[in-house]
Amino acid sequence: MTKAELIEEVSKVVEMTRKDSETIVETIFDSIVNSLHKGDKIEIRGFGSFRTRQRQPRVGRNPKTGSRVDVPSKRIPFFKPSKELRDLVNGGEKAVDHEAVPVVDHGSSHS
Secondary structure, three states: OOHHHHHHHHHHHOOOOHHHHHHHHHHHHHHHHHHHHHOOOEEEOOOEEEEEEEEOOEEEEOOOOOOEEEEOOEEEEEEEEOHHHHHHHOOOOOOOOOOOOOOOOOOOOOO
């Protein structure tokens, strides 16, 4: 699924304009990126968590020439799927049909 297809799906499910859906999707992605940039961890229950990991400096090789190249340390984004998402991907339950499932507000009763 591309970002354009995701925007189209959001637009259909919540019955709003494509432009409004694009704003929502972009805001979500921007929020995730900004949080990772600040070093924060993002946890979306039932989906997974995003965080950054530190890669140590290493010596790599140029694939064309085979010469040694120093690769500096860097932070990389890392996604860890939730158990629920892993189970769904591995055939636990069928994918959710958003048109057949009512939106339920779970409030803040989770502990």
